Amino acid sequence: xxxxxxxxxxxxxxxxxxxxxxxxxxxxxxxxxxxxxxxxxxxxxxxxxxxxxxxxxxxxxxxxxxxxxxxxxxxxxxxxxxxxxxxxxxxxxxxxxxxxxxxxxxxxxxxxxxxxxxxxxxxxxxxxxxxxxxxxxxxxxxxxxxxxxxxxxxxxxxxxxxxxxxxxxxxxxxxxxxxxxxxxxxxxxxxxxxxxxxxxxxxxxxxxxxxxxxxxxxxxxxxxxxxxxxxxxxxxxxxxxxxxxxxxxxxxxxxxxxx
Amino acid sequence: xxxxxxxxxxxxxxxxxxxxxxxxxxxxxxxxxxxxxxxxxxxxxxxxxxxxxxxxxxxxxxxxxxxxxxxxxxxxxxxxxxxxxxxxxxxxxxxxxxxxxxxxxxxxxxxxxxxxxxxxxxxxxxxxxxxxxxxxxxxxxxxxxxxxxxxxxxxxxxxxxxxxxxxxxxxxxxxxxxxxxxxxxxxxxxxxxxxxxxxxxxxxxxxxxxxxxxxxxxxxxxxxxxxxxxxxxxxxxxxxxxxxxxxxxxxxxxxxxxxxxxxxxxxxxxxxxxxxxxxxxxxxxxxxxxxxxxxxxxxxxxxxxxxxxxxxxxxxxxxxxxxxxxxxxxxxxxxxxxxxxxxxxxxxxxxxxxxxxxxxxxxxxxxxxxxxxxxxx
Numbered sequence: 001x002x003x004x005x006x007x008x009x010x011x012x013x014x015x016x017x018x019x020x021x022x023x024x025x026x027x028x029x030x031x032x033x034x035x036x037x038x039x040x041x042x043x044x045x046x047x048x049x050x051x052x053x054x055x056x057x058x059x060x061x062x063x064x065x066x067x068x069x070x071x072x073x074x075x076x077x078x079x080x081x082x083x084x085x086x087x088x089x090x091x092x093x094x095x096x097x098x099x100x101x102x103x104x105x106x107x108x109x110x111x112x113x114x115x116x117x118x119x120x121x122x123x124x125x126x127x128x129x130x131x132x133x134x135x136x137x138x139x140x141x142x143x144x145x146x147x148x149x150x151x152x153x154x155x156x157x158x159x160x161x162x163x164x165x166x167x168x169x170x171x172x173x174x175x176x177x178x179x180x181x182x183x184x185x186x187x188x189x190x191x192x193x194x195x196x197x198x199x200x201x202x203x204x205x206x207x208x209x210x211x212x213x214x215x216x217x218x219x220x221x222x223x224x225x226x227x228x229x230x231x232x233x234x235x236x237x238x239x240x241x242x243x244x245x246x247x248x249x250x251x252x253x254x255x256x257x258x259x
Numbered sequence: 260x261x262x263x264x265x266x267x268x269x270x271x272x273x274x275x276x277x278x279x280x281x282x283x284x285x286x287x288x289x290x291x292x293x294x295x296x297x298x299x300x301x302x303x304x305x306x307x308x309x310x311x312x313x314x315x316x317x318x319x320x321x322x323x324x325x326x327x328x329x330x331x332x333x334x335x336x337x338x339x340x341x342x343x344x345x346x347x348x349x350x351x352x353x354x355x356x357x358x359x360x361x362x363x364x365x366x367x368x369x370x371x372x373x374x375x376x377x378x379x380x381x382x383x384x385x386x387x388x389x390x391x392x393x394x395x396x397x398x399x400x401x402x403x404x405x406x407x408x409x410x411x412x413x414x415x416x417x418x419x420x421x422x423x424x425x426x427x428x429x430x431x432x433x434x435x436x437x438x439x440x441x442x443x444x445x446x447x448x449x450x451x452x453x454x455x456x457x458x459x460x461x462x463x464x465x466x467x468x469x470x471x472x473x474x475x476x477x478x479x480x481x482x483x484x485x486x487x488x489x490x491x492x493x494x495x496x497x498x499x500x501x502x503x504x505x506x507x508x509x510x511x512x513x514x515x516x517x518x519x520x521x522x523x524x525x526x527x528x529x530x531x532x533x534x535x536x537x538x539x540x541x542x543x544x545x546x547x548x549x550x551x552x553x554x555x556x557x558x559x560x561x562x563x564x565x566x567x568x569x570x571x572x573x574x575x576x577x578x579x580x581x582x583x584x585x586x587x588x589x590x591x592x593x594x595x596x597x598x599x600x601x602x603x604x605x606x607x608x609x610x611x612x613x614x615x616x617x618x619x620x621x622x623x624x625x626x627x628x629x630x631x632x633x634x635x636x
Contacts, residue, residue, distance in 0.1 A: 016474055059505075061507075062509050063509070064508060064509065089511075091508075091510070091511045092511050094509055094512075096505075096506065096509045098502040098505065098506060099502070100501060100502060102501055102502035102503050102505060102506040103503070103506075104498075104503050104506070104507075105497075105498070105501070105503065115510070115512070116510050116512075118509065118510055119413060119511075120511075145298055164506075195473040
């Protein structure tokens, strides 16, 4: 069980706290010395150029990979050191939207959204159908329950995956490059849906992106990762970082310039 | 495309103790080019510590010239010879500038085993790792079965029935064909040998014993390894590539219970049934040869078979089918879950699943035969 008495004030404020995190693939170091916290209810962007380790960091945050060193705290609980059953309990509070949607291809959209509900609740089938229809309607896919992922467009797949991600009313939503492969109009529509969901559900959102439009439209704060230095080089509100960039790499990135 | 043009070089001593590498001829994609090592060897032979590459004599060039100079400068640096360039055309200078603007990352190179001994050792270690993976996977299978029995499994009954129907019905035509041919072959070979001892009637014994104890289960297992095992690996591998497995894991749904268990159970039920079917078809094939080639009619063929082939032979084959079903399903699912990223990885996973499945079928068959012989079955 979670021991809230041991949590400090900062931990109660933080949805996620990362401390001394080192990420590596075998002996290939990706990122080191990561220290940051994600506040409850904020939209937190992880930014950086291609290959800087954004998606790798996300994989570690959601427990798909174990870090080489350091800790990740969710509400005061150390996710890295937690037992398997505790990790699964913490993971149930996550919703993840993968880069390509990652909908289960052998299931209809309704079945995709229903599976987490069937796994973790004792709701009757009729109630699950009702929730599924509502979640699909929230992302603008009412009436698409019986469609398979292969039968709908890329943008619709992303939205259906978002409906699945919010199936269990998660505390934290993780988005891996939500705009990847989408045209600008669909991409902005998805940004708007994310913003509306955050405002309605109060969910903490962690967003991996290199899209500046999404960054300025959505993020309260952004963490910049640097592939050369293998660490984070800036943390702050996107507008502040653009107006007062802490280093040339961040300035160039936000000005869309090659160094 | 070779054009017969020639690119050449010469190393000369220049003033102030330096050396000069003079390039001449055509430095194009179709030309015959000198290897970088030969230029370095010539510089070493001349005792050069620094040299200037002069391309003033080059008649024609394309991207081959800057590519050569790029590699030569890097190789020279490693060999302790400092190389500079002189007389380069403007576009070549610009291309070299772009290529050298971002230094090569030292940590970008992955080292692997080199030499025959190193690679052999690496292959042996991979073999051990693979065996350990399989044992671990088998252990997880037992744990997942425990979860299923205690009602904690993520397995859905609908998946189990869909997979069972899919693997059984779809395999019937190929199992029919192969089993019929195997029965024919056993009877034909038996007839040729037994005729020399005037014991043609014993073909029934050979066909019944061979199909029920060995060939029915083994051939069905091999067919299922090539068909269903590869299919499982490709299907689960594609799910790995598309991040569908990651999505399961982040929902706290164990892929083993959700994906592997229904496939293992479906195939462990389907394989004994297919084995029985293969036995019937194979024996019928043997009977065809017996009746139409050797002249042993049906009553004698089947009477002879029932006299010598017992119920225990039938159940031994069914048991083998059950074991091979588990082995083929586990091989396919293991290789699927181990699939790397990219479309090519799915093909590799399917191939590895077939190789592992057939290897394990042969090993398990030998162990079961040995155990059966020891127990007098």
